[in-house]
Amino acid sequence: MANFTPTGLRFENIxxxxxxxxxxxxxxxEVAPGECVAIxxxxxxxxxxxxxxxxxxxxxxxxxxxxTSGPAAGNVSERPGYVGHAAMVYDELTAEENLLLFAKLxxxxxxxxxxxxxxxxVGLLERRDSLVRTFSRGMRQRMAIARALLRRPSVLLFxxxxxxxxxxxxxxxxxxxxxxxxxxxxxxxxxxxxxxxSTLATRGIRLEAGSIVADTIEGHAMRGILTLGA
Amino acid sequence: xxxxVNTATLVEKELRTEFRSRELxxxxxxxxxxxxxxxxxxxxxxxxxxxxxxxGLLWLAILFSASLMLQPCFLREQTNDTLSALRxxxxxxxxxxxxxxxxxxxxxxxxxxxxxxxxxxxxxxPVLPQLHYLLLVLFLGSLGVSVVGTALSAISAVARLRELxxxxxxxxxxxxxxVVSATVSVSLLDRQPVVQWKGIAFLAxxxxxxxxxxxxxxxxxxxx
Numbered sequence: 001m002a003n004f005t006p007t008g009l010r011f012e013n014i015x016x017x018x019x020x021x022x023x024x025x026x027x028x029x030e031v032a033p034g035e036c037v038a039i040x041x042x043x044x045x046x047x048x049x050x051x052x053x054x055x056x057x058x059x060x061x062x063x064x065x066x067x068t069s070g071p072a073a074g075n076v077s078e079r080p081g082y083v084g085h086a087a088m089v090y091d092e093l094t095a096e097e098n099l100l101l102f103a104k105l106x107x108x109x110x111x112x113x114x115x116x117x118x119x120x121x122v123g124l125l126e127r128r129d130s131l132v133r134t135f136s137r138g139m140r141q142r143m144a145i146a147r148a149l150l151r152r153p154s155v156l157l158f159x160x161x162x163x164x165x166x167x168x169x170x171x172x173x174x175x176x177x178x179x180x181x182x183x184x185x186x187x188x189x190x191x192x193x194x195x196x197x198s199t200l201a202t203r204g205i206r207l208e209a210g211s212i213v214a215d216t217i218e219g220h221a222m223r224g225i226l227t228l229g230a
Numbered sequence: 231x232x233x234x235v236n237t238a239t240l241v242e243k244e245l246r247t248e249f250r251s252r253e254l255x256x257x258x259x260x261x262x263x264x265x266x267x268x269x270x271x272x273x274x275x276x277x278x279x280x281x282x283x284x285x286g287l288l289w290l291a292i293l294f295s296a297s298l299m300l301q302p303c304f305l306r307e308q309t310n311d312t313l314s315a316l317r318x319x320x321x322x323x324x325x326x327x328x329x330x331x332x333x334x335x336x337x338x339x340x341x342x343x344x345x346x347x348x349x350x351x352x353x354x355x356p357v358l359p360q361l362h363y364l365l366l367v368l369f370l371g372s373l374g375v376s377v378v379g380t381a382l383s384a385i386s387a388v389a390r391l392r393e394l395x396x397x398x399x400x401x402x403x404x405x406x407x408x409v410v411s412a413t414v415s416v417s418l419l420d421r422q423p424v425v426q427w428k429g430i431a432f433l434a435x436x437x438x439x440x441x442x443x444x445x446x447x448x449x450x451x452x453x454x
Contacts, residue, residue: 057314058454079318086311092247104239105319107232131250147315 006033006184007154008068009054009080015062016049016210023049024060025210033069036177036187038201040226046210047190048085051157054188055082067155080155081148085163087140089147091133095124098132099146106151118146122176138169145176156180158189162197170196194226233322240316240329248337254302258295258341265291266345270352280353285415288349289408292375296338297397300379303330304387313452323449327380331444334376335369342368360418363425367418370433371411377440378403384451407436 009031016024024046031037039047052058054065056079082088089098096115103111119125122142127135132143141161148156161177162170174196181187181200191198198204204225206214214220248254269287273279307313316326346364350357357364379400386396414429 052314052454055314055318057317082314082318084311084314086309088311088315090243090247090312091310092250093243097246101239101243102315102319105236105316107235107321 005154006069007186008033008035009155009186009188010066010068011050011054011063012066013063014050014053014060014065016046016053016058017061022210024053027063027207027211029205029212030068031186031188034181034184034186036181036200036202037189038198038204038222038226039188039190039207040192040204041190041207045207047207048159049210050207051082051159051188051190052084054155055080055157057082079153080157081151081153082157082159083141083144083148083161084159087132087144089132089140089143092131094129094131095119095135095143096128098143099150102147103150108150114150118149121149122146123172137164138166138172141165141169141173145173149180153185155186155188158187160190160192162191162195173197174200191226194223198222198226233325233328236320236322236325237328237332240320240325241332244329244333245336248333254299255337255340258299258337259344261298262291262295262341262345263348265294266348266352275353277354280355281419281421282416284349284353284355285419286412287353288345288415289371289412291345292338292342292372293401293404293408295341296334296372296375296379297400299337300334300376300383300400301386301393301396303334303380303383305383305392308387317452323452324445326452327384327444327448330383331373331376331380334380335373338372338376339369342372355419357419360423360425363418363430364415366430367411367414367433370430370437371407373437374407374411374433374440375404377437377444378407381440381444381448381451384448388454407433410436 011027011029014024014027015022027050039050041047049058053060056065093101096119099115099118100111103114108114116125119128122145124139124142124146127139132140135143161173165173177187177197177200189197201222204216204222205212206225214225216222216225275283304313307316317323320326346357349355382396382399382403386392386399389395410429410432414426417424417426
């Protein structure tokens with residue numbers, strides 16, 4: 001896998017309100033270039049909102065998100081790679097057609113070559129001409145990762161990436177994340193508890209009611225953060 | 231340039247997915263046929279009545295089928311959260327709207343192309359003499375329906391009671407387009423046809439206004 005340019009991410013006093021409900025509350029976070037941050041928290045704690053704010057899919061009510069280093073620094077239109085709960089690919093297109101679509105939209109040079117390269121990396125080259133609606137959950141997750149890696153983003157965001165995967169799928173995903181992280185990509189991933197994937201994290205934070213309540217940088221134990229314990 | 235390229239890529243995607251599933255076209259064509267045939271038997275109009283009421287029925291059928299077609303426009307982007315993927319990929323979110331409204335307009339025009347000969351046959355209305363003007367009115371009217379419908383579809387897709395909301399929003403906003411389109415069509419199909427250029431200009435201006443509004447505010451319709 002090609003090397004990524006290390007890029008940091010800064011969240012400054014992020015508020016996100018839906019009516020009277022605070023999904024994120026005065027959240028500030030500095031992610032160093034090349035870090036792999038595990039974001040833990042109960043359902044409704046703000047993990048998905050935080051990641052979607054970072055992906056610029058959700059506009060914060062207050063505060064700013066910015067890249068702090070690398071070629072993306074200061075570029076407000078730059079977007080990280082994002083893998084959400086859903087695969088974010090089209091069922092009625094083939095694996096290759098999906099990647100070609102997103103490659104062309106992002107003006108990636110030699111889109112067909114790039115699509116083929118990624119399909120090979122995620123182990124779906126043989127299924128390039130199959131419609132995505134015939135794919136299993138694990139295969140869809142591979143498609144989602146391939147799509148997110150098209151532009152070689154320096155920041156990758158994963159929202160509960162292991163959900164719905166069997167142990168083989170989780171092992172594959174952990175390997176893929178490890179390769180991406182070792183290549184220099186900054187990774188933020190929301191997790192529910194400890195797993196093979198959580199062992200990759202170099203830092204852990206826990207959210208409750210939209211705020212950070214624990215951070216390994218401040219001396220909290222990773223295990224405690226991930227298991228929602230004390 | 232990027233906007234045009236993105237739009238072309240997305241139009242290709244819309245056409246490819248629709249021609250694979252044929253979900254919208256089949257529903258729309260069948261619905262239109264049923265409406266036209268039903269009305270022709272129920273009303274059994276004379277030739278004069280057909281000239282007078284036929285265009286109104288035609289535009290009513292177009293409106294109903296457009297409602298059916300526009301409902302899933304943004305809804306089906308929610309199934310796999312593909313709308314988020316598009317928002318992350320495109321440089322200008324207007325490309326998403328432009329592509330959808332171009333595809334919707336094309337599907338509507340395809341449906342009308344199938345309907346028009348049947349309308350002429352069932353209602354005994356000669357459409358050939360004024361076909362070029364009729365096609366112009368169909369194009370401008372369908373574009374107006376698509377522009378408004380695509381925008382409202384984006385709003386209703388994230389709302390509760392979405393199946394109810396789209397028709398509720400669509401009908402009042404489209405009333406001017408439908409009234410003018412039907413009126414101009416009646417004039418064109420009259421025994422002594424008259425081209426109502428003011429009506430055609432109204433349709434063109436309506437389309438332009440809503441296209442501009444969509445360009446200015448469309449991005450906010452896509453935000454969560």
